Amino acid sequence: MAIKDYLRQRFFPHMWCPGCGHGTVLNSLLRAVEELGIEKNDIVMTSGIGCSARISGYVDFHSLHSLHGRALAFATGVKLSQPKLKLLVPMGDGDALAIGGNHFIHAARRNIDITAIVMNNKIYGMTGGQYSPLSGVGKKATTAPYLTIDNDFDVVELAKAAGATFVARTTTFHATEATDFLKKAIMHKGFSVVEILSQCPTHYGRKNKEGDAPQMVANYDKITARLGSKKLEENPALIGRGIFVDRQAPEYCEEYDKIIEYAMKGRK
Amino acid sequence: MEKSIKFIQGNEACVEGALYAGVEFFAGYPITPSTEIAECLSQRLPERGGKFIQMEDEIASMCAIIGASLTGKKVMTATSGPGFSLKQEAIGYACMAEIPCVIANVQRGGPSTGNPTHVSQGDLNQARWGTHGDHNIIALTASNHQDIFSITVDAFNLAETYRTPVILLFDEAIGHLREKLVLPDEGELPIVGRLRTSVGKGVDYRPYLPREDGRLPMSDFGAEHRYNVTGLFHDMWGFPSNNPQVVSDLLRHLMDKIDNNVHSITRYKEHYMDGAEYVLISYGSSARSAIHMAKNRRMKGEKIGVLELQSLWPFPQHLIREKCSKAKAVIVVEMNSGQLMYHVKAAVDDPGKVFLSNRIDGKLITPADIKGLLRIIQGRGV
CATH class of the missing domain: 3.40.50.970 (Thiamin diphosphate (ThDP)-binding fold, Pyr/PP domains)
Structure with a gap:
């Protein structure tokens, strides 16, 4: 199937700014679905609120554009009630880790079979450029005219500590790598997290003098390095890219099925 | 059995x-x-x-x-x-x-x-x-x-x-x-199941297009129709829209689907309401005290009845108006500062005849609490 067959073309043009990285994430994600050959009817995409969240309107899957921060809570209801469905949950950094931080760590803790995609542009884009919990210290934002003093989360470390059984990180510069990680995340049984650094030239790049979209994308190649690479070994301050966690553990819905089996036996 | x-x-x-x-x-x-x-x-x-x-x-x-x-x-x-x-x-x-x-x-x-x-x-x-x-x-x-x-x-x-x-x-x-x-036995009470669409595969399913009877047939996630669900104002496909006509039509639909069916949604019970001169309006556990009090007063020949509401929203305004039309006084019995009372006052012909018997101290309202107020209304002192 062609990529465009996964899109709801009548709802285009999309609302993302020129140069936004989110379209690249959508591209990587749809290629992953296509290469895996998953039926469109078997996929539910649940999203929250923000630029990233609009992705769910554009894809020809079952789509649930929910509340700010709550995408994983909605997804948990869908998945547990109908475990045969594949749940894809793209979220922005504020969506996933500020207002939705609680749901993020608890979905990871349960190891419920959902794929969370954190589209990290380090800013609240839709509301016009306020700092997020992933902006980091010393950044400029409309709510940080004197620069941020807030420390940022490391999504990978947070997901690992909370119990996610698949954790990966990549960027929009590495679109084919993103497809590869997303394929593995989707096929992984359990809670999977893929963080994708995605440029926001309009609200982040401009204010923080990181250049236009091409410069921001090119910069992702400079500031990151593959896990196990010589580049990372020689420059440990670079942001690691790759698969950080890939382990097997009991999955929530399968464990609940065992409860049902036990409870039904007890009743007879 | x-x-x-x-x-x-x-x-x-x-x-x-x-x-x-x-x-x-x-x-x-x-x-x-x-x-x-x-x-x-x-x-x-x-x-x-x-x-x-x-x-x-x-x-x-x-x-x-x-x-x-x-x-x-x-x-x-x-x-x-x-x-x-x-x-x-x-x-x-x-x-x-x-x-x-x-x-x-x-x-x-x-x-x-x-x-x-x-x-x-x-x-x-x-x-x-x-x-x-x-x-x-x-x-x-x-x-x-x-x-x-x-x-x-x-x-x-x-x-x-x-x-x-x-x-x-x-x-x-x-x-x-x-x-x-x-x-109750199985089948004794009616059960309404999920109304699913009869639109076939490959046909354009519009999840937010009401049928003639106003109901919206659904399609399960995982079934053959893929559609968008959103909290934004949306068109009949569920896709976001801020078109003024779409916005007002959807909001009207959300209001009307309930308001136009108040009569079929309203649930209530009448206790000792025949010729009642004093009507107690109550609900939930407060209604138990109201019913108890009305029963005792009826035995003594006083014409007191209870209108027990089982549906609070949509507010059954016409029901309240009708049942209170002949009452000398209406006492709303509830455990708050008069939240229902204000709606009852707005519903009846003469708001001046509506009184509040309430408790807000965490204790269940008693028949004696209601009786005390009734005696004052009747000019009999406490």
Whole structure:
């Protein structure tokens, strides 16, 4: 199937700014679905609120554009009630880790079979450029005219500590790598997290003098390095890219099925 | 066949009603005084293949049941004041996206943490207006366990019929009271199932295009129709729109689907209402004291009756007006600062004849409390 067959073309043009990285994430994600050959009817995409969240309107899957921060809570209801469905949950950094931080760590803790995609542009884009919990210290934002003093989360470390059984990180510069990680995340049984650094030239790049979209994308190649690479070994301050966690553990819905089996036996 | 009789708490009667109605999914969070509903369903649901999950918070519980409802399941959650406050944004989502779901709020004293282990009926207006923006809602209540059972069944039926969240507004006293429940046989009470679309595969399914009878047939997530669900104003495909016509049409539809059916949604009981000169209007556990008092006064020849409301929202304005038209005085009996009373005053011909008998101290209102007020109204002193 062609990529465009996964899109709801009548709802285009999309609302993302020129140069936004989110379209690249959508591209990587749809290629992953296509290469895996998953039926469109078997996929539910649940999203929250923000630029990233609009992705769910554009894809020809079952789509649930929910509340700010709550995408994983909605997804948990869908998945547990109908475990045969594949749940894809793209979220922005504020969506996933500020207002939705609680749901993020608890979905990871349960190891419920959902794929969370954190589209990290380090800013609240839709509301016009306020700092997020992933902006980091010393950044400029409309709510940080004197620069941020807030420390940022490391999504990978947070997901690992909370119990996610698949954790990966990549960027929009590495679109084919993103497809590869997303394929593995989707096929992984359990809670999977893929963080994708995605440029926001309009609200982040401009204010923080990181250049236009091409410069921001090119910069992702400079500031990151593959896990196990010589580049990372020689420059440990670079942001690691790759698969950080890939382990097997009991999955929530399968464990609940065992409860049902036990409870039904007890009743007879 | 002999009837199955149980001696249980009101919260358990709610669980029995939910199971009878076919609940398949529950998500919740521990909170007094509703926790027994979650505890019972954690045991009972998996016995019949259903699912229970204790979520990380009240918000997540509300979100999870909405997600589960979209896969075609009958869903509910249960909570009390603080949790009910937290759920409001997602309740608004269910109103906007028209997702059937049932929320039991076993009321305790508020505001804030309030009086967790004591009775109140202070969430009446929150049930109506807790979430932001114009919207409509159905809220039901009951004063005894047999009625809790049947009104819970009704809640699921109305949620499916009107594709709306339905609030069960119980209270701590009735939730924790133990009394008899006679379980109805299968088929004794009507059950409304999910209305699914008959639109075939490959045909353009419009999830938000009402049928001639106003109902919106659904398609389960995972079934052949893929569509968008959103809390934004949306067109008949569920896709976001800020077209003024689309916005106003959708909002009108959300209001009208309930308002135009007040007569079929309204549930009430009359106790000793024949020729009543004094009408007590009450609901939930307060109604038990009102009924008790009316019964005693009737035995002494006083013409006192009780109009017990079992549906609070949509407010049965015409019913109130009609039943109070001949009354010398109307006493609203409730455990809050007069939340229902203001609506009763607005409904009757002469607001000056409406009085409030209430308690707001966490104690159940007594027949003596109501009698005291009645004597003052009658000019007989306390």
